[in-house]
């Protein structure tokens with residue numbers, strides 16, 4: 529995503545059970561029910577990598593938002 533601009537991240541939980549999108553780097557926590565979609569607002573970010581995880585499955589549910 530472009531750095532320095534606000535953005536909306538659309539998240540789809542394809543599992544049957546709830547998951548929490550969690551990122552301390554982005555200061556976001558949002559629970560999304562099984563099979564549901566949700567969106568979170570991202571503040572304008574400095575260039576860099578912002579990791580996130582699914583807190584209920586943190587060993588395998590990992591990703592990163594890249595602002596550049």
Ligand SMILES: [Cu+2]
Pocket residue numbers: 548550557583
């Ligand atoms: Cu959390």
